[in-house]
Amino acid sequence: MKNKLFKYTLRLGDNALILGHRLSENCSKGPYLEEDISITNTALDLLGQAEAFYKYAAQVEDAGRTEDDLAYKRPENEFYNLQLTEQPNGNFAHIQVRQFFIDAFNYYLFSQLKESKDPTLAAIAAKSLKEVTYHLRRSSEWMIRLGKGTPESNQKTQQALEDLWQFTHEMFVADEVDETLLKEGIAADLHKLKEHWDAKVNEILEQANLQRPEDGYHATGSKKGYHTEYLGYILAEMQYLPRAYPDAKW
């Protein structure tokens, strides 16, 4: 049970860290200064969430690891973030589509988790929900703005939807960690979450003059530590200093 709670919390932290890291790569590369600052701001919110989840995971595990050990000293196959979070920034449409998919997921996830029987998860979820509500509003507005902007922006955004759609399915794949903790009233119900997510995505895409992509390949495996080729490079870069100088304190 303790191990399952550890793993569940770790996944929440990994999603936030890896997506936050990807967004942070975009700093100084935004289409204009205000948007550059906004993306960095979202990255900061996510890093804060990652830190909170990791702190709690480390406490649950009770093996003397810190939040930084969890971020910086785990190998790739012990990361459990959704594959969607590690997908490269591509163009601005890829960034916003990836963000919209995850913001919608996080919004309904944290809405459920704030009622969790685990008081710490409930507290982190309640705090994060305030940030995520704003993130979802922002990325939904971007979907509509890009979808209805110019033919070029519509086409690029439709392409980004097609490119990333295959990574959305695994958000709703429950394993025994999810199922056990759901029975205990701790975890979110992914089945319910999918209904809400589908409705939100359909609503915004319709407003944006964008088409919901056809289902094809379903990427999966992150809950077992299987990833796309991109995660290895993210970690190689992110973990470089603590691994090269294991005795150093930063």
Place this chain on the structure above:
Amino acid sequence: MKKNTEQLELEFQEKIDNEIKIEPKDWMPDAYRKNLIRQISQHAHSEVIGMQPEGNWITRAPSLRAKKILLAKIQDEGGHGLYLYSAAETLGVSRDTFLQWLHQGKAKYSSIFNYPTLNWADMGAIGWLVDGAAIVNQVSLQKTSYGPYSRAMVRICKEESFHQRQGYEIMTKMARGTKEQKQMAQDALNRFWWPALMMFGPHDSDSAHSSQSLKWKIKRESNDTLRQRFIDKTVPQAELIGLTVPDPDLELQPNGSYKTGEINWDEFWNVVKGNGPCNKQRLAHHKKAHDEGRWVREACLAFAEH
């Protein structure tokens, strides 16, 4: 008519002498306006281009805390760029034009950002030395005669002093850390010390815009005065954490002030003219992001016009 302009100029100088701020709709001499456009836009570009050398280490920041602080700091710099572009726009030039001038090489930014960031201690050195030097200059500019610029400076100074402290904190941790960390810290100081001193610009005797700027109180103190204030504040901070300032001629004088060796002005002018280690890289990065963002900006405009 001619007398009229003379009269206006007299009244203008009288306001300046009486410390009354000049506001956007007030009459001002063309040269004053041009001088301000040059200085404020250069300042704005420096904030924005300055995001790059620090951005170079975001993905490699060695702890969650360090990563958050660095990101927040770079975000502040972007925000400073925004205030400053807004202040400069009150003088009748649009942000698009400022960016065009930057890309054409007509507008400059601080040369310090044309140096590369090569190890993690550089994040400390930039906060401690670069922001430290910027604060000395900006504290003085809070009293500048142009209202919007002065008010932007007041806000910016509050955040910059936090940046300087976090930079010194990184430097202290590195200087007191492992042998390798100490080497990184010394290496960062070696590379950033002289460029930081150059940030204050040429000696007063060689500064093209200085005397008129001082008369109009755009600048409040001379380059050499500000540089000396920075040196006297910073040398003891280096000593405190066991780092060596890379100047064999550095000497504490009886009046408590430090005498330094001569700055390499050939290097300074070379970098100003575009021949520094990262001039091409920094400008190309900014242009690329701007060009790649074109379709996004067009989409925003088209959507707003629906």
